[in-house]
Amino acid sequence: MGISDYGLWKCTPTSWSGTADTDHGHLEFTDGTNSNKTYEADVNIMSSDSDKRLVYWFVSNFDASHPSTTELAALSQGFATQKGSSSLALDFLREGFIDVNSGILLSHDPKDPTEKGDILSYLDPIMNQAVQEKATMYLWGSHYSDKGGAQGIHDIHMNQGNAGSFEDENGTYQDGGIVIQFANGTWEGVFFAFATQTLKTDDNGNPEGQTFAQALGGDTTSSTSTTEARTSHATKGTVGIEAAVVNPKGPDHGAPKGKGERVYIQNRGSKAQSLKGWTIENKNGEAQKLGDVEIGAHSKHAFDTPDAPLANTGGKILLKDPQGQTVSEVSYTEKQARKEGKLLYFAN
Numbered sequence: 001m002g003i004s005d006y007g008l009w010k011c012t013p014t015s016w017s018g019t020a021d022t023d024h025g026h027l028e029f030t031d032g033t034n035s036n037k038t039y040e041a042d043v044n045i046m047s048s049d050s051d052k053r054l055v056y057w058f059v060s061n062f063d064a065s066h067p068s069t070t071e072l073a074a075l076s077q078g079f080a081t082q083k084g085s086s087s088l089a090l091d092f093l094r095e096g097f098i099d100v101n102s103g104i105l106l107s108h109d110p111k112d113p114t115e116k117g118d119i120l121s122y123l124d125p126i127m128n129q130a131v132q133e134k135a136t137m138y139l140w141g142s143h144y145s146d147k148g149g150a151q152g153i154h155d156i157h158m159n160q161g162n163a164g165s166f167e168d169e170n171g172t173y174q175d176g177g178i179v180i181q182f183a184n185g186t187w188e189g190v191f192f193a194f195a196t197q198t199l200k201t202d203d204n205g206n207p208e209g210q211t212f213a214q215a216l217g218g219d220t221t222s223s224t225s226t227t228e229a230r231t232s233h234a235t236k237g238t239v240g241i242e243a244a245v246v247n248p249k250g251p252d253h254g255a256p257k258g259k260g261e262r263v264y265i266q267n268r269g270s271k272a273q274s275l276k277g278w279t280i281e282n283k284n285g286e287a288q289k290l291g292d293v294e295i296g297a298h299s300k301h302a303f304d305t306p307d308a309p310l311a312n313t314g315g316k317i318l319l320k321d322p323q324g325q326t327v328s329e330v331s332y333t334e335k336q337a338r339k340e341g342k343l344l345y346f347a348n
Helices: 069-073 118-132 164-169 226-231
Strands: 006-017 024-030 039-044 054-059 078-081 104-106 136-145 151-154 177-181 187-194 198-201 207-211 239-245 262-267 279-282 287-289 299-304 314-320 326-333
Parallel strands (some): 039 151
Antiparallel strands (some): 006 136, 054 104, 136 151, 198 207, 314 326
């Protein structure tokens, strides 16, 4: 049957609250069609299923062939219905603008004030930047109007591969998503699925094969012993530097925990990995010890780096194991570091 009133909304975001609801972030936006009207978008940060995790993809250079940035830029602001492969509809599994096998399983833990929940530590910097810079935003999902007169869009996530109570919403070319066009010419994409959805679907969007939880190695029905996890050795490509804030808002030094310079380390492996004895180093060789921290399978952790200051003039960040071997190395330019509070992502 599919979702109702599917389409694409070209708009300008005006505010973002990642913690507006227990399972949704809340975006407000305008679209130029009514100067007195503000619309809203609900963005899932948690599933209502028994496995509450989401699958997350961030595309730092969105340059899809369909829908193309040229087609999107040519649109007028406002909501437009989309239907089928010949329209500007999204389909995660058929159009190739994301690698479904590279998704990250993320949770949301409102009791964790430092991380703000894994999903929000990824999403907040992107959405806040879009609001601050008055970027152009493209939202795919289901249009709604409630009895109180509010209008908006939801189902901003993959809408196929569902089993059980959500199976009636399955369909092809009706996936939700977010693409952001910044004034400097940068295009970024943010896409979500649920851990219980599948990587393959039939011609009607119904599930086939493994769920994301199973395929990405984070199925909550499986377990790994702590002893085995702590003794497993990380190799390049398994544990790496995923992102960093090198120029936080306000002073670079002396900032409260979680508000200063920090580096995000991701474990792409199927087993937990201890980082006891590991260090993060800057281009000058100054090192930040990581302590006795364990990162779960397909998870990440943010580390403050007061002992390894990250230069705003460009530099390198290295992750080294207890033997001093470089496991991951990334670099950034002065131009990339210029924007305060920006989360820099690295292909690593």
